[in-house]
Amino acid sequence: MQTPYYLIDKARLRPNMEKIAWLREESGAKALLALKCFATWSVFDFMSDYMDGTTSSSLFEVKLGREKFPGETHAYSVAWADHEIDEVLANSDKVIFNTAGQLRRFEGVSQGHVRGLRVNPGVSTSGFDLADPARPFSRLGEHAPEDIEPVADLVTGFMFHNNCENADFERFDAMLGMIEQRFGHLIRKMEWISLGGGIHFTGEGYPLERLAERLKRFAGQNEVQVYLEPGEAAITRSTTLEVTVLDTLFNGKNLAIVDSSIEAHMLDLLIYRESAKMAPNDGPEEWMVCGKSCLAGDIFGEFRFPEALKPGDRLSMQDAAGYTMVKKNWFNGVKMPAIAIREEDGTERLVRDFGYEDFAAALS
Amino acid sequence: MQTPYYLIDKARLRPNMEKIAWLREESGAKALLALKCFATWSVFDFMSDYMDGTTSSSLFEVKLGREKFPGETHAYSVAWADHEIDEVLANSDKVIFNTAGQLRRFEGVSQGHVRGLRVNPGVSTSGFDLADPARPFSRLGEHAPEDIEPVADLVTGFMFHNNCENADFERFDAMLGMIEQRFGHLIRKMEWISLGGGIHFTGEGYPLERLAERLKRFAGQNEVQVYLEPGEAAITRSTTLEVTVLDTLFNGKNLAIVDSSIEAHMLDLLIYRESAKMAPNDGPEEWMVCGKSCLAGDIFGEFRFPEALKPGDRLSMQDAAGYTMVKKNWFNGVKMPAIAIREEDGTERLVRDFGYEDFAAALS
Numbered sequence: 001m002q003t004p005y006y007l008i009d010k011a012r013l014r015p016n017m018e019k020i021a022w023l024r025e026e027s028g029a030k031a032l033l034a035l036k037c038f039a040t041w042s043v044f045d046f047m048s049d050y051m052d053g054t055t056s057s058s059l060f061e062v063k064l065g066r067e068k069f070p071g072e073t074h075a076y077s078v079a080w081a082d083h084e085i086d087e088v089l090a091n092s093d094k095v096i097f098n099t100a101g102q103l104r105r106f107e108g109v110s111q112g113h114v115r116g117l118r119v120n121p122g123v124s125t126s127g128f129d130l131a132d133p134a135r136p137f138s139r140l141g142e143h144a145p146e147d148i149e150p151v152a153d154l155v156t157g158f159m160f161h162n163n164c165e166n167a168d169f170e171r172f173d174a175m176l177g178m179i180e181q182r183f184g185h186l187i188r189k190m191e192w193i194s195l196g197g198g199i200h201f202t203g204e205g206y207p208l209e210r211l212a213e214r215l216k217r218f219a220g221q222n223e224v225q226v227y228l229e230p231g232e233a234a235i236t237r238s239t240t241l242e243v244t245v246l247d248t249l250f251n252g253k254n255l256a257i258v259d260s261s262i263e264a265h266m267l268d269l270l271i272y273r274e275s276a277k278m279a280p281n282d283g284p285e286e287w288m289v290c291g292k293s294c295l296a297g298d299i300f301g302e303f304r305f306p307e308a309l310k311p312g313d314r315l316s317m318q319d320a321a322g323y324t325m326v327k328k329n330w331f332n333g334v335k336m337p338a339i340a341i342r343e344e345d346g347t348e349r350l351v352r353d354f355g356y357e358d359f360a361a362a363l364s
Numbered sequence: 365m366q367t368p369y370y371l372i373d374k375a376r377l378r379p380n381m382e383k384i385a386w387l388r389e390e391s392g393a394k395a396l397l398a399l400k401c402f403a404t405w406s407v408f409d410f411m412s413d414y415m416d417g418t419t420s421s422s423l424f425e426v427k428l429g430r431e432k433f434p435g436e437t438h439a440y441s442v443a444w445a446d447h448e449i450d451e452v453l454a455n456s457d458k459v460i461f462n463t464a465g466q467l468r469r470f471e472g473v474s475q476g477h478v479r480g481l482r483v484n485p486g487v488s489t490s491g492f493d494l495a496d497p498a499r500p501f502s503r504l505g506e507h508a509p510e511d512i513e514p515v516a517d518l519v520t521g522f523m524f525h526n527n528c529e530n531a532d533f534e535r536f537d538a539m540l541g542m543i544e545q546r547f548g549h550l551i552r553k554m555e556w557i558s559l560g561g562g563i564h565f566t567g568e569g570y571p572l573e574r575l576a577e578r579l580k581r582f583a584g585q586n587e588v589q590v591y592l593e594p595g596e597a598a599i600t601r602s603t604t605l606e607v608t609v610l611d612t613l614f615n616g617k618n619l620a621i622v623d624s625s626i627e628a629h630m631l632d633l634l635i636y637r638e639s640a641k642m643a644p645n646d647g648p649e650e651w652m653v654c655g656k657s658c659l660a661g662d663i664f665g666e667f668r669f670p671e672a673l674k675p676g677d678r679l680s681m682q683d684a685a686g687y688t689m690v691k692k693n694w695f696n697g698v699k700m701p702a703i704a705i706r707e708e709d710g711t712e713r714l715v716r717d718f719g720y721e722d723f724a725a726a727l728s
Contacts, residue, residue: 060697060723078656079610079621130661137617246443253501257443292442294421297494329693333424352728359424364703364716
């Protein structure tokens with residue numbers, strides 16, 4: 001198969017799914033895939049055996065969830081437009097508003113629909129200010145109980161989303177305690193509570209039993225159905241970006257240029273100034289692996305290899321499922337990676353390729 | 365027209381074109397549009413009256429330039445792949461290699477084609493390390509005269525690209541002097557020299573006459589045809605991103621949420637942590653204008669308005685042509701802005717809209 005391509009490995013996806021299913025079973029919580037992180041619908045049938053549906057951040061994600069993922073469809077957006085609300089309602093089981101203002105605006109048209117409100121507890125675990133929903137002046141959700149009380153009767157649930165790649169159960173537990181302390185009287189009026197995504201519970205060594213117990217206790221004490229919205233946790237370590245070395249040079253360091261680009265294909269590496277994960281990453285040869293876009297800083301990272309890289313070598317960037325395919329773009333006209341699936345019997349099949357016509361059609 | 369949409373205003377594009385045409389005439393330099401910056405081909409016919417063709421950073425850009433923009437097609441890429449070089453050659457007038465290694469690799473197949481080499485003079489004007497081609501360990505071009513000399517006979521031209529939004533003629537002049545000093549003996553063996561893009565010569569107050577004189581002198585003394593590759597300079601101030609306020613709230617600041625997103629539609633604001641340009645930006649009301657994606661830092665900037673913003677208000681983000689449409693993506697499934705053109709008689713026409721089917725087809 002011609003590189004570059006994203007390769008989704010079902011054998012590596014299944015363990016995440018099994019942990020999610022176990023957690024659902026033990027805790028009673030429902031699990032919805034966060035499409036903002038991963039929306040490659042070719043594997044939705046596979047995932048839907050383990051998950052209850054999808055949650056979204058726009059009308060188009062609502063429609064994709066409804067159309068492609070069996071189960072429940074939660075519709076959340078930071079702001080709905082007047083011209084899209086009818087379609088949002090027609091394609092969702094629940095609609096979650098970001099503010100009391102949006103709830104009021106669409107109160108009439110959403111009558112009879114299951115409605116929720118996003119609540120911002122003012123604390124989070126994000127290590128990045130950019131991604132921190134609790135940052136100062138955050139527009140993400142209603143912050144004050146006194147602003148929520150007047151509209152609480154209009155909704156049957158709340159959505160909290162303040163975890164962010166949080167692998168620390170104690171921190172999750174403490175934040176949930178703060179949420180109960182501050183918003184408990186409102187939570188107990190509700191029928192369902194979404195605790196959002198960002199809990200890294202499929203990671204190695206995560207105390208899944210303790211999380212299950214905590215969620216079950218939260219649900220029992222508050223008499224609510226709990227929802228989780230895993231994004232990264234659902235697809236972590238399942239996918240690679242397969243690339244080929246096109247050129248090598250030495251300019252103070254060994255440099256290898258591959259047929260991909262962080263800006264076009266793994267955008268978060270650029271936004272958060274992080275390094276890709278290479279495996280294996282071992283050996284005497286140290287190389288900087290660079291993209292082929294014009295951007296000077298188009299650098300995947302510096303890695304170790306057993307031998308010097310040369311044109312034609314294949315490299316696999318690890319953990320390339322989350323926030324990659326959903327953000328890929330045509331920067332520099334670099335060919336978009338195809339999307340391929342490795343079945344559990346080891347066979348690989350191409351599910352989408354992108355060509356010149358797609359590039360030209362993305363403009364006008 | 366339903367927002368969001370990019371609006372390309374031909375009446376604002378023409379003054380840039382006229383400056384380019386004047387500079388061509390006076391200096392003898394040829395001007396090629398850098399597609400990496402702007403590739404909205406609906407206005408290529410209009411632009412081609414003033415420019416000589418296009419330059420590129422990938423096979424797909426080469427093909428777009430050849431297909432849509434009358435004139436010369438320069439083919440440059442940081443690295444060509446074996447499987448694309450034939451198509452690159454078939455669709456270009458010149459091929460420019462990034463390294464001596466790539467030139468050697470494709471020496472046979474490119475025999476008979478006009479060939480060039482990118483040379484990195486080791487100095488630049490970039491204010492961002494990310495975008496600085498002269499940064500340490502840069503992979504962009506050959507740096508040392510002694511590495512260029514052995515392959516100089518294989519090429520008839522060089523491409524230098526070390527300016528970056530450079531509005532300072534003195535700095536350009538000084539850098540060109542350094543280039544001549546260091547690489548002059550090689551330059552004088554060539555037939556053509558591209559000085560790349562990044563010279564902000566269409567900006568207000570730029571000493572265009574001095575630039576023309578300097579380019580003419582460079583061409584004359586070295587006996588070469590000079591090329592410029594304007595990107596931003598060609599389309600600066602020509603385009604707006606038209607958005608609508610969907611919701612407002614107060615959380616320590618006045619916040620307005622619009623039907624767009626910096627990450628999805630004006631990506632450089634996020635990458636370089638810059639603010640959008642709003643016009644007018646005046647009045648007693650101060651508001652933070654935010655996008656509708658889930659990203660906490662999806663903020664266009666803080667601007668002044670004559671009155672408080674409210675849902676339904678229309679805002680125009682200025683200077684939205686360069687590095688925007690070419691990088692737009694489906695993050696969060698936020699609707700991609702349509703692309704519209706305002707003709708010089710004031711009529712606006714939609715040239716491309718994007719819908720749910722485009723979103724779903726971008727994945728698989």
